[in-house]
Amino acid sequence: MSGDSRQRSSEEWQDVPSRKGRRNSQQGGANNKIITKFYVSNLPPKCSSLDLKEVFGGFGVYEGSYIARKRDRWGKRFAFVSFRDVHDVKRLEGEMVDVWVGSYKLFVALARFVDGDMIDKPKPDLRRKAIMKELASHANHIVEGEYESGANTMGRGDNSNQTRGGRSFLDSVLNRNKVDTILVDDNVEGFYQWHGMSLVGKVVDFNTLTSLKELLRSRGWNSVAIKYVGGFSVLLVFTCLEDAESFLSYKNMWSVWFEGLKVWDGNFKEEERIAWLKVYGVPVQLAVDQVLEMVGSRYGKVVQPARMSGDDNNFSFAFIGVLTKSCSRIVDRVDIRWRGFLFNVWTDEDVGSTRGC
Template sequence: MGSRRKPIPVEIQRRITKFFITNLPDRCSGSDLAGVLRGYGVIFGIYIAKKRDKGGKRFGFVSFLDVRDIKEMLRRMYNIKMGAFKLEINVARFILEDGEIREEYVHKQKAPNIPPSHNTGNINVRFAKKGTFSFKEALTGDRKKEEVQNKTLILDDHQPVMEDLHGRSLFIKLGSFAVLRNLRSILSDMGLKGGRLRYLGGLQLLITFNSIDHATMAKDELLGRPKDFSLVESWKGQEIDFEKIAWVKIQGIPMHLMNDETMDKVAGLFGTVIHKTQLEEDDLDLSYYYAALLVNSGKIIQGEVSLMWKDKLYSVWVYEDTGARVPDFLNEGSCSLYDESVDSSSSSSEEADKSETGSVAADKEEVMQSDSASETELDA
């Protein structure tokens, strides 16, 4: 019988909320599940059981750090699918230290009225309770009232929205951050003109043309470059998921643990890394680094990551730079997307990828500007 893993430090246990997930695909791995859930919070750990639940379904657990509103978290994760499998997610009850769960509590929905944590002998048991405490609140016992009020507004299901754009607009997802940086020269090289470009956040765009026929021709051109444009479809009012690019500042990684891989793993706990940190030999300030993340939440990123190395625990802080909002091609003073200064020879995605080198902090200032309009026009 294998040995049990090392106990999780008490200060970390206080920050963990575990969720029970069932109806997993047969060949689902921990990394597969992490890829689906990473955008919903900071993942501390994932455990997938070898056995099946009483209904014959594969199940597992995922631990998130600093979940402030469990009910809202469950609502956001309600309709997650992995292929044809719709995941069934609930707060886990009576979690044992090694990641197992007492089966008689697997399908219960109502949490018992008991303290948030308990210790029985050598086994640390975690109880989930509505509402969570931050690390500071757990230490000081001080819990401030929520300053943000969540409200609900019910809209008319048939409310007309931008109907004039339907059919003659294309919804586009870009293939990479490099394409966003070089979008002006890429579209110019393709000869796509006569439309209006609107930035939707993240790697998403809407291009509106004068007619449906014009939009159809442009769609065919864009579909011919799948590496640059991962999704191109006619927009007829369908729902578009929220996305944003968040520039996060990483501080606190000890010098003896500092490398690109570690920093990218830290940043990846908060979203999908689309512009990696890059350590350079000429760097003089090693106190912080930037990374760009693709996330599906409008909340400001701010968190603490605990690095475990040789039985030691190191704190690393990650917080979002809120000054970076929209790409620079929307802020160049002219409503025209193209100008004569653009060298179309640099428009290929391969050369765009090469431009990723250099200081990440400098890229942040170059690529993202704050407080600007989010649309521009293509030359007729």
């Protein structure tokens, strides 16, 4: 029968057998299997059940998925993914905090509803509240025996709260999102042949960064190789030590372009980077630099505005360059309110772009 709902394409959804009436995210299935469901949002437009199986199949005993036809309250496609015999639900949920399908980062959480029934709200964790209160009064405390890390996590304050492996004291106490550390042998060192004959420094602004090659040539420094190393920082590689020292002596010249320059000895760390954000959802009447800069400034210092104009043919998105300390890919949503209207705006970092650099 062509109208039978059981004849739906597997590319659209795959239903997972369940038993109704249980107020828990874990359900008893066939052969007394314990099924745990997770809510998954921000699916790509053409994401199928086969895609979900490929992405989530390695996290446990994968049972199946259900992709909803409607969208959630944020206008995102969503699904429910099921696993069998999960021994530690919280741990599994924590392992799925950084799951991607193509360029879409998925939001994964333990399902709040199962077959229309809401899961019982857990009782307040009084011990966790006590810990949080204690941490608030000891914000600069460092775990005994640990040492400070150079990791800089956006929104977590000063580095004094960081412990081994870039993990904060708060994360250590609550045992969440541990960051693994890779130990590299001290003898490993790349491009050591440039030591002494190269200079490292930070340019004063984005325009100088993009035009540095022409600026150097205009002063006769045609043989200098420019190596971009992140943020506003570059490495100037000369053909010999004498040329590097000679350039460094012309401070009246290069101080217009650089905040500072020094001979590179193999030690360098850049904590900032330029992120190129693709902003969707700003209506054409608000597609002006003032509004777009308000969106971009949420993630860092805007160094390259969108510069929308009447000559543009596509107003559905805009590119913004921001200088940020965030080490994670930026994928976010914000609402813009104007004249009583509410507009949903999405920001997605274009990780493959080196626009202007």
